[in-house]
Structures are given as C-alpha cells and as structure tokens.
Amino acid sequence: MSSVERSPSALSRAPQTLTAGVLFLLAALAALGALATNIILPAFPTIGQDLGVSVRDLGATLSSFFLAFAVGQLFVGPLSDRFGRQRLVVIGLAIFMVGSVICALASTLPHLISGRVVQALGVCATSVLSRAIARDLFDGQELARALSLTMVAMAAAPGFSPLLGGALEGLLGWRATFIVLAGIALLLGLGYVTGLGETHAPDKRSPLSIRAVLRTYGSLARDRRLMAPAVAVGMVIGALYAFFSMAPAILLSGFGLTSLAFGLFFASIVFVVFGAGLLAPRLAQRWGTTRAACAGLFVALAGSALLLFGPEEFFVFCTALSIFLFGMGLFNPLGTSVALHPFARQAGAASAMLGFLQMGFAALAIAVGTMLPLPAYTVLGTILFVALGGAFLSFLLAR
Template identity: 70%
Template sequence: MIKRNKHQQQSADVTSGPQRELTGNLLFLLASFAALGALATNIILPAFPQIAIDLGASIKDLGATLSSFFIAFALGQLVVGPLSDRFGRKPLVLSGLAIFVLGSAVCAMANTLPQLITGRTIQALGVCATSVLSRAIARDLFDGDQLARTLALIMVAMAAAPGFSPLLGGAFNSLLGWRATFGLVAGVAVLLAGYYLIRLGETHAQDHRTAPSITAVLRGYKRLLLDRRFIAPALTVSLVVGTLYAFFSMAPAILMAGFGLSSLDLGLFFAATVFVVFGAGLSSPRLVRRWGQVAVARAGVVIALAGSIGLAVGPENFLCFCLFLTVFLLGMGIVNPLATAIALHPFAANAGAASALLGFLQMGCAAAAITVGTSLSLSAYASLGVISATALSAAFFAFLATK
C-alpha cells in the first residue's frame, strides 16, 4: 500500500487548481449554502400573528427579529471572510453551521421576544459563514464566464429562497406550530454539513492562504471600498437586495391587511415570485454573451427601478400590484448575479474578504431599508417609497460600474 506523506494528507481535500466543470452536486451545495440564510430569514413571516400572541408582542415589534438578524449577519461576514482566507473555508463552514443550529434551538425554546431576538442573532452569526463562503468557494474554483454562470445559478437559489420559505413556514406553522420551523432549518443545516464533508471539503489551497493582522484586514477592506471595480457593482447589488428584503418585511402588512390574503395565500404568493426571479437569472448568461455583463446589469437595475416606482405609487388593485412587482423582480433577478460576478472577478487573491464585504453591504442595506421602512409613521403603501429610493440609488451606482 502506498502511504501519503503529511503534506498530501493535509491537502487531500483541496481542489488542485480552478475546477472548470460545474457539476450538479457542487451547484446544489453552493446554492444551498447561499439559500440557507434567506430560508431562515423569511420562513417565520407567515407565523408572525401567532408568534405575537404567544410571546405577548405586536407584529410591528417582531420586525426586530428581522433587523437584528440582518445586522448580525452583516457584521459576522466581515470576520468570516478574512478568517477563511487564513484558515481555509472548511473550518468556518462547519463552525458556522454548528452556531446556526444552536441559535435555532434558542429560537425554538424562546418564551419572550428578547429571547427570540437573541436566538435570531445567534442564527445569523452562524449562517453568515455559509452565505459568504458560497461565493468565496465559487471564486476558488471558477473564473471568467464560468464564474459568472456559477454565481448566476447560486444567486437564483439565494433569491428564490425568500419566495419559497414563507410557504414552507406557513405549512409548518399550520401543522406543527411556529417552533417547528426552527427545528426544520436546524435539520437542514446538519444535512448540509454532512453533504459538504462528503462531496467537497476544503477548496482554499494551503499555499494560497494569508495570515493578515487586524490592521491588514482593515486596510484590505479600505482598499476594496475605494476601488471602483468593487464598490460600484457591490453597492448596486447590495441596494437591490436591500430593496427586495425591505419589500418582504412590508409584504405581510400590505398583502394580509390590505388585500386580505391569508397566511397560506401569502406563502403561495411569495412562491409564485420565485419563477420570475428564476427565469431572469437563467436568462442573464445568454444576454451577457450578446451585450456584456455591465450593459445587461445596468438594464436590469433600470427595470427594477421602474417596477419599484410603480409599487411606490400605490396600485389600486391586486393585479396592478402583481404587475409592478413582477417588473421589479425581473430586473432584480438579472442584476443580482451579474453585479456580484463583476464585483468579485478582479479579486481572486482575497476572494474571502471581497465576498465578506459584499455580503456586509447587502445585509447592511437590507437592515437599513427595513428599519427606515418600518419605523416611519406612514401607511404600508407610503412606506414602499423607501423601496423606490433604494432602487434609484442602485441605478446610480450601476452606471458607475466598469468592466
């Protein structure tokens, strides 16, 4: 029997060189990593009325479970990215999933709103690792058009999760109660950890790792923030994602109180939006081959802006509301993967840090949009003006982006 030396054993699960073939197993894993955070975010939305009753809180107060999640999610990524560049992706993925399971258990056993907020914060600090590292792993393995295609498919999954999760959460709430939803997401995390160990493992080679100090990390983030190649597309996609999550936070009040939808109807509505995002994401690589990444991304953000303005005007009937939302989701589905690929492409050497900062900007914009939209003393429709303003800002940065 041939014995491997120590170096070979240490690098046995490290992919040697960029992997040019995107397999179904790899795509499923990276998409699941990206979608887990979104799944955990929106799965409790249909249960808000019951949670409010059980915990003695108002539905408006439950908005803190979303904003706290996004804030912790955003800040946690800034730590995870550089650590993964130093120690590899594997230990951060596994520890992140373990922390997420712990947070889910705290949520499931919560008897007060502060306890639920604490559990949600722990959840976010764990699941931020899989979200940021799904992009970093993709950058480890792919380059050029293949990277753009991979990120497009990953972003489709990430954008689809908020659509399907309320339907899943509504079903679990009706059958088993809202606490069971946290058991569900914890079980998904455990399964993903096992699948990751079996199918992929480490992708960041030992000789590519760096050991930066805190000062060096901060200096690296500063360079990224000042680099137009990164910051323009990063702010574009972050503001668009922030717009999407702001809409999801306002949707229960608009659709359930305004249009009279039930919790099941709300779940079905969100699920239907997935097909728009899915179609837009799948079409973007074809559009890129003809017109280029930057041009298509700019077109996507303009389409999203048009839809958001329609929503802010305040459609008088449900059909018009759905029409404007479809336009917005179509543009968002196009710009999301393309702006992500444009932002990450020039930074292969520090993909973890670049992905972390991008994730921080996305969740930061989401938290800000949700906080502003829910704190203003406006009607549900008037608060949609926040969405339009955010989308307008995204369009501004889209036209600053370069190839």
C-alpha cells in the first residue's frame, strides 16, 4: 500500500497523482458510515422480535444515528484543523468500535439506540475527514477525481450492505453484524495509521477556541462559495437517503420483491453510481467542474420527475431511479469539489459544515417521508422532485 511522506515539508505539498493505496483508504473512511447505516436493515424483523418492538419503532435507530452524525461533524472539523487529521480519525474509529459493542449487547430498544448514537459520534469523524484529507492532498482536477472515486465507495456501501447484513444475520445472528463492524473499524484504523498518517501540516493548522470555532462557522455560513453548493449536495444526499428509507415499503410491500431480490436490487444499482463516478472527472476536465455538476443535477432532476409523474410500474420505477442515481453520481463528487475548493486552510470545518447539511437533510427527508399521509411511491417521488429542484436552484448561486 502506498504511503504519503509525513515530514512537515512533504505535508505542505499536495501529491500530483492519486495512488491506489491512498484511494482505498479514502474510500474506506468515507464508506464506513454508509455501511453502518444500511447493514442492519435486513435484520430489522429479527431485532424487533428479540427486543419486543415493532419494525417501525426500529426506525429510531436510523434517525438517532443521522442526528448524532450531523452534530458530531461540527466538532470534528475544527478539532482536526487544530490538532491534525490522524488523531481525530483514530479516536473516531475507537468510539465507533465501542458503540458497535454496545449495539451487539443491547437487550432493549433504548440500549440499542444509545449504541447507535455512540457509533455515529465516532464514524462521523471518518466521513468528514475523508473529504478534508482529500483536500489536504489534492487540488483542482485531481481533487475532483479523488472525491469522485471516494463517493463511488460511499454509494456502493449502502448498496451492497443489505446483502452483507442479510448474510451475516442468517449465518451468525444480528448481533454478529455489529461485531463485524467493530472488526472492520479496527483493520481500517491500522491501515490508515501505517499507510497514510497525518496529512494536515502543522503550519496550516488553525487556532482552537469556542469564539474562533463560532467565528469560523459563522463566516462559512455566510460564504456563498460554500453554502450554495453545500446546500445543493445536502439536498441530493437527503433525497438519496429518503430512497433508502422508503425502498422496503415500495419494493417489498408494493412490488412484492423477496428479501433476496431486494438485496440484489440494491447491489445492482451500485453499478449505475459507479459508472457515473468514473465519468464525472472526465466531464469535469472537458466541460469544467461547475458545468459538469450542473449537468448531473439536471439528469437527476429528470429522473425524479419521471418517478413522480410517470406510471407506478416496476419498470418505470427502475428507469427513473437509475436516471436519478446516475445524475446523483455525477453531481455529488463535483458539487463537493466546488464547495471545498476555496477552503484549503479550513478544509476540516468546511467539510464538517458540508457533512452536517448532508445528514441534516437526510434526517429531514426521512422525517417528512414518515409523516406525509400518502403512498410510499408518491412520497418518494415528491421528495426527490422537490429536493432536486431546490438543489438545482441553490447550485446556480455557486456559479
């Protein structure tokens, strides 16, 4: 696995090429949170029986995870800008492992929710810092390429995790799923420390104080260069997680898919996002990052319109969703690159603000989806169309 030099002089220079080793670590750091989110979905019926609660009650394990994830990132970003990335990544992975063990030992729903909150507070560090580390190391088109490939991993994780979670639940029981997550975090921590290490040079670190943190976030919140594309990215991610939360009701209850078919469906859509992620940096190089990102948003908006206004048929659903995911796969890394590019010195805080908006919109979209008194198919189409329309308008301000 390729390593990056850790001397102060080397840390102040961004490498010119993205190596396979660095890409693997960035992708793994980015994907761990998404993996932990969806891997338990196939085990919800069994967990409900063991804990004496309904499957609907277990939705609190998702909403609590997202809320803790969103808030935790706001602290991780400034801390990493002051103390460096490595320390925060290692601490975050350790906290995530503790939360996973708490979940594995849970005997009640509040016990399980508390473990999920601890998991989220830990894994939020790896998610936000994967973007900050990429900004530390790369610039321009290379940054867009790094983010594109790591976003592919983030999209693949929730796609394949239901298959993995179902297999683990069937073979070893749902509690073993959390032990596996703890083991993955341990291996990732070891690989990160030995293969990448610190990337934030001491001469680029920012002072840390409550007043400074509030001033930094206040400044970022007023900066259209960050907020316009960040809100757009947040809305798109919120739409994506709305799909994840409503997919069981649509595919299992509505279209009558089996659990195996449900897992295979999720796994198959990963290739759409994968193709878009590979295409995104090429389009950015040819058209420019902002124009390519706008094209991705337009494609995703077209898919959401087909879902909302087209007939409620399985083929139409698959087609509309594929179009949406392809556009999302194009826009997400490029929009992230546009948002973070002006903030090399404040990459941690800027990435934290971006992550907060992503998880905040995800929690909002899931909450709206559960409250609207409409069929799940209609609710999903409405949320996607409104979110993509808002994202398109917001991103236009970034131009």
